[in-house]
Amino acid sequence: MAARIDLGDFDVVVVGSGSAGSSAAIAASRSGARTLIIDRLPFIGGTSTGVLDTFYGFYTPGEVSRKIVGGIPDDVIAGLKKLGPVVERANTYGAGTGVTYNPEHLKVVWERLLVDAGVKVLLHSLLQEVTVSDGRVLSLTLATRSGLATVSGKNFIDASGDADLAYFANFSYERAGEISPAQTMTTTFRMINVDVKKRKSFTKDQLHAAMEQAVLDGYQLPRREGSDHITTVDNTMATVMTRVDSVRATTNSEIESVLDNPFFLSESEINGREQALEYARFLIDRVPGYENSALYGLSTFLGIRESRRVYGDYRVTREDVLTAQHFDDQIALCGAPIEDHHSGTGTNWAYIPNSGVVGIPLRALQVKDSINTLVVGRCFSATHDAHASIRSMAQCMAMGTAAGTVAAIASKNFKEIRGIDFNDIKKVLKTGGAILEMPN
Ligand SMILES: Cc1cc2nc3c(=O)[nH]c(=O)nc-3n(C[C@H](O)[C@H](O)[C@H](O)COP(=O)(O)OP(=O)(O)OC[C@H]3O[C@@H](n4cnc5c(N)ncnc54)[C@H](O)[C@@H]3O)c2cc1C
Known part of the structure; x- marks a missing residue:
C-alpha cells in the first residue's frame, strides 16, 4: 500500500467550497488563520457555480425589500460586477429580489477572493475518512489525484452541503426524508x-x-x-x-x-x-x-436541496421561522419563505408574517457531538421546514462568514469554539460588514 501524502497542518480546515465554505475560508483567512479549503470538484463554488445563477436571500420578499446580508457576500457581488453584468430581478413573490450572475465568472471570483485572502486551495480532493478523538476532529483522509492524503487542523468546518464530514466522523445528523418528506x-x-x-x-x-x-x-x-x-x-x-x-x-x-x-x-x-x-x-x-x-x-x-442535516447545539424550527424568532447569539438574518419542493407536482410556500426576518443562531452552527467542528450551509442544524427557508445562498454565505470567523478566533487564541465571548465574534462580524440585526 502506498504511503499517504501529508498535506500539512492548518488552523482552520474547510470541507466544501460552495457559498458557505468559500465564505468561511475567506473569513477565517482574513482573520489571520492558516486556512485550507477542500473540494472534490475541479472548481470552486459548488451549487453556486455548478447548478445555479441567482443568489436569493440578500433581500426580504414582500412590498418593501430590505437588504439583510452584507460583508463577504458584497465582495462577491463587487467581484462579479468587475467581470460583467449582474442583474437584480425584483420579485415580491418567491424568495424576494434575486441577484443573477454569470456562474462562469463566479468560479473565478471565488478563486480570486480565496487566493487574495491567503487561503490554500485544494481541488479534486474527496473527503473519505475522519479521525476523531473525544469529539475532537484530528485529521481528514482525502482521495486526491495523487493518491490518499491526510491533513490535520485545529478547527474544522463542514461546508460539504451533504454533511460528509459529520457522516464520516459519526456525528449525529438527520437524513432528509427520515422525519419529514425530503425536498426533491x-x-x-x-x-x-x-x-x-x-x-x-x-x-x-x-x-x-x-x-x-x-x-x-x-x-x-x-x-x-x-x-x-x-x-x-x-x-x-x-x-x-x-x-x-x-x-x-x-x-x-x-x-x-x-x-x-x-x-x-x-x-x-x-x-x-x-x-x-x-x-x-x-x-x-x-x-x-x-x-x-x-x-x-x-x-x-x-x-x-437537502440530504443530511447535522444536529447542532440548537436546531432552528418552523416555528422559529414563522414567528420571526431572534436569538442572543444570532450571526445572520433570513427573510425567505419556507419553500418546499416536495415530490408532488407543485411547490409549498409559507411566508414569515409582516415581511419579518428570523435570526440564525451561532448554536445552530456548533456541531453537537464535536468540540472543534462547525457546520454551515445546507447541512446546518435545522428541521426540514426551517431549512427550506434558510438554505438560500446569501444565508449560506452569512453562515460561512460567521463560522470562519469563530474558527479563526478560536485557533489563534488557543480557545475552544464554544469558549469565545460572543461580543468578540459580533465585533469582528460587524466590522466586516455582516448584518446581525434588522435594519430599520
Ligand atoms: C435546484 C436548486 C435550486 C436552488 N435555487 C436557489 C436559488 O435560485 N437561489 C438561492 O440562493 N438558493 C437556491 N438553492 C439553494 C442553494 O443553492 C443551496 O442551499 C446552497 O447553494 C448550498 O450551499 P452550500 O455551500 O451549503 O453547499 P454546496 O454549494 O452544495 O457546496 C458543497 C461543496 O462541498 C463539496 N463536497 C461535498 N462533499 C465533499 C467531500 N466528501 N469532499 C470534498 N468536497 C465535498 C461539493 O463538491 C460542493 O462544492 C437551490 C438549490 C437547488 C438544489
Missing part, C-alpha cells in the same frame, strides 16, 4: 436563442397551464410549476424545472436516500438529464419565444 432534486439547464420579449408575453400561470396540457398530451413533466428566468447573457434563459426524487422506499419499507446508494445517485443524474431534454422539448414546442431556441447547458451535476 433538480438538473438545471439553459436555453439559447430565445426571443425573450415574446417569452415575457406569456405569464407564469400560462406557462403552468401549458405544462399541465403538455402532460395530458404525453410529455413527461413531473413538476408542473417549474420556472425560467433571464440570465446575464442576451437571448439566454435559465430554468429550474426538472424534479428528481432524492429518497425512495426500499423493499423492507425503509427509506433510501441518493447518498445511501452510489447507483441511486448515478441513476438520478441520468434521470435529471433525460428530464431536462424533455422540458426543453416542451419549451420549444409549446412556449412562445422558444420556437428557435436550443438546449445549451446542463447543470454540471444534479442540484441536491
Whole structure:
C-alpha cells in the first residue's frame, strides 16, 4: 500500500467550497488563520457555480425589500460586477429580489477572493475518512489525484452541503426524508436563442397551464410549476424545472436516500438529464419565444436541496421561522419563505408574517457531538421546514462568514469554539460588514 501524502497542518480546515465554505475560508483567512479549503470538484463554488445563477436571500420578499446580508457576500457581488453584468430581478413573490450572475465568472471570483485572502486551495480532493478523538476532529483522509492524503487542523468546518464530514466522523445528523418528506432534486439547464420579449408575453400561470396540457398530451413533466428566468447573457434563459426524487422506499419499507446508494445517485443524474431534454422539448414546442431556441447547458451535476442535516447545539424550527424568532447569539438574518419542493407536482410556500426576518443562531452552527467542528450551509442544524427557508445562498454565505470567523478566533487564541465571548465574534462580524440585526 502506498504511503499517504501529508498535506500539512492548518488552523482552520474547510470541507466544501460552495457559498458557505468559500465564505468561511475567506473569513477565517482574513482573520489571520492558516486556512485550507477542500473540494472534490475541479472548481470552486459548488451549487453556486455548478447548478445555479441567482443568489436569493440578500433581500426580504414582500412590498418593501430590505437588504439583510452584507460583508463577504458584497465582495462577491463587487467581484462579479468587475467581470460583467449582474442583474437584480425584483420579485415580491418567491424568495424576494434575486441577484443573477454569470456562474462562469463566479468560479473565478471565488478563486480570486480565496487566493487574495491567503487561503490554500485544494481541488479534486474527496473527503473519505475522519479521525476523531473525544469529539475532537484530528485529521481528514482525502482521495486526491495523487493518491490518499491526510491533513490535520485545529478547527474544522463542514461546508460539504451533504454533511460528509459529520457522516464520516459519526456525528449525529438527520437524513432528509427520515422525519419529514425530503425536498426533491433538480438538473438545471439553459436555453439559447430565445426571443425573450415574446417569452415575457406569456405569464407564469400560462406557462403552468401549458405544462399541465403538455402532460395530458404525453410529455413527461413531473413538476408542473417549474420556472425560467433571464440570465446575464442576451437571448439566454435559465430554468429550474426538472424534479428528481432524492429518497425512495426500499423493499423492507425503509427509506433510501441518493447518498445511501452510489447507483441511486448515478441513476438520478441520468434521470435529471433525460428530464431536462424533455422540458426543453416542451419549451420549444409549446412556449412562445422558444420556437428557435436550443438546449445549451446542463447543470454540471444534479442540484441536491437537502440530504443530511447535522444536529447542532440548537436546531432552528418552523416555528422559529414563522414567528420571526431572534436569538442572543444570532450571526445572520433570513427573510425567505419556507419553500418546499416536495415530490408532488407543485411547490409549498409559507411566508414569515409582516415581511419579518428570523435570526440564525451561532448554536445552530456548533456541531453537537464535536468540540472543534462547525457546520454551515445546507447541512446546518435545522428541521426540514426551517431549512427550506434558510438554505438560500446569501444565508449560506452569512453562515460561512460567521463560522470562519469563530474558527479563526478560536485557533489563534488557543480557545475552544464554544469558549469565545460572543461580543468578540459580533465585533469582528460587524466590522466586516455582516448584518446581525434588522435594519430599520
Ligand atoms: C435546484 C436548486 C435550486 C436552488 N435555487 C436557489 C436559488 O435560485 N437561489 C438561492 O440562493 N438558493 C437556491 N438553492 C439553494 C442553494 O443553492 C443551496 O442551499 C446552497 O447553494 C448550498 O450551499 P452550500 O455551500 O451549503 O453547499 P454546496 O454549494 O452544495 O457546496 C458543497 C461543496 O462541498 C463539496 N463536497 C461535498 N462533499 C465533499 C467531500 N466528501 N469532499 C470534498 N468536497 C465535498 C461539493 O463538491 C460542493 O462544492 C437551490 C438549490 C437547488 C438544489
